[in-house]
Amino acid sequence: MGSLILVRHATTAASASGRNLGRRSDPPLADAGVELAKRLGATLVAELAELPHDELRMISSPALRCRQTTTAVAVAIGLDPDAIEIADGLLEIDYGAWDGLTAGECRARDPERRAAWESDPYETACPDGESGADVARRAFAVLGPVEEWLAAGRARCAVAVAHNHVNRLRLCDLLGWPMREYRDRLSQEPGTYNLVTFGSGPPVVRRVNAPAG
Numbered sequence: 001m002g003s004l005i006l007v008r009h010a011t012t013a014a015s016a017s018g019r020n021l022g023r024r025s026d027p028p029l030a031d032a033g034v035e036l037a038k039r040l041g042a043t044l045v046a047e048l049a050e051l052p053h054d055e056l057r058m059i060s061s062p063a064l065r066c067r068q069t070t071t072a073v074a075v076a077i078g079l080d081p082d083a084i085e086i087a088d089g090l091l092e093i094d095y096g097a098w099d100g101l102t103a104g105e106c107r108a109r110d111p112e113r114r115a116a117w118e119s120d121p122y123e124t125a126c127p128d129g130e131s132g133a134d135v136a137r138r139a140f141a142v143l144g145p146v147e148e149w150l151a152a153g154r155a156r157c158a159v160a161v162a163h164n165h166v167n168r169l170r171l172c173d174l175l176g177w178p179m180r181e182y183r184d185r186l187s188q189e190p191g192t193y194n195l196v197t198f199g200s201g202p203p204v205v206r207r208v209n210a211p212a213g
Contacts, residue, residue, distance in 0.1 A: 001199035002150025003051045004143075005044060006170065007161040009061075009069040010036040010191040018102055022095035022129070029068045036191040037069045040212035041076025044159065044193065048077060053157035058083065059146060060161045061090035069191070070161040077159075089142035092163035096129025120180040122169075132169055132182060139166045140173070151198035164188045171196075174203050 011033035014021035021027070029037060048056075058079060060070040067084075074081045098106045107114045110127055117124040122132035143160065150156050165182075171194060172182035187209050188194075195207035 001197040001204070002153055002156035002158070003053070004147060004150055004194075004196045004198065005047065005157070005159045006167055006194040006196065007040070007069065007073070007159060008164055008167050008188045008190060008192055009063070009065040009161060010034070010040065010072075012065050012190075014100070015190050020095045020098050020101055020106070022093050022099045022126075023063070023091040024094060024096075024099045026064050028064050033065070033190065034068070034072070036212060037072035038076070040069070040191050040193070041073040043211075043213040044073055045076050046213070047193075047195070048157065051157055052155040054155035055153065055157070057085065057146070057149075057156075057158040058161075059085045059087050059090070059142070059158060061092070061163060061166070062086050062088055063091060063163070066090070066161045066163070070159075073159060073161070087142040089138040090160065090162040090166055091138075093126070093132070093135045093165040094129040095126045097127040098129065118183075121183050122179040132165065132179065135165050136169045136173070136179070139170065143170055147196075147198050147203070151200070154199070167194065171205065171208065174205055 011030050012027050013030050058074055060066045070084050071081045125131040146158050167188045168182045168186040171186055191212050192209045197204045
């Protein structure tokens with residue numbers, strides 16, 4: 001079975017403060033995030049030591065916070081950073097008018113839309129932004145072929161570094177849960193990773209929201 005390590009980028013100032021950080025903003029990692037990315041790299045070295053991986057790919061969202069995290073992991077595992085594949089489809093949700101706001105500020109600004117979004121973020125779009133379904137369509141178009149590649153070879157591994165909504169949507173789909181519940185049933189902290197294996201049968205989710213050492 002091939003293995004997918006699905007990572008959320010390390011800490012930014014926005015993620016530390018609880019503010020929405022979508023595809024419209026492109027800040028770097030905070031100092032603490034840089035250190036977290038290094039710890040994550042060391043953790044994934046140990047994880048990869050237990051996984052067959054004659055072939056290894058790294059895929060990243062083009063957001064700076066993801067590219068910095070991916071580069072730190074690549075250096076740790078001995079992969080040339082120039083080999084990192086950049087995929088626009090893995091960008092974070094477009095929060096639209098809610099970008100940069102806290103949850104409380106979103107509720108105060110658009111109480112009815114926010115209530116609808118919290119009830120069903122998969123079908124409800126952020127004002128002037130995206131829904132979970134919009135994110136899933138573009139992200140799954142990237143991850144699906146990678147997962148097919150993994151399923152075709154036992155000694156294959158891919159590390160994909162993406163975002164909070166992207167990761168929760170993909171995991172919710174793989175677990176067969178109702179997509180409207182992706183925010184309620186799954187958590188993705190900065191600098192955590194998930195491990196899913198693919199083969200001839202259904203995918204097996206082996207780790208969720210696993211922390212760096």
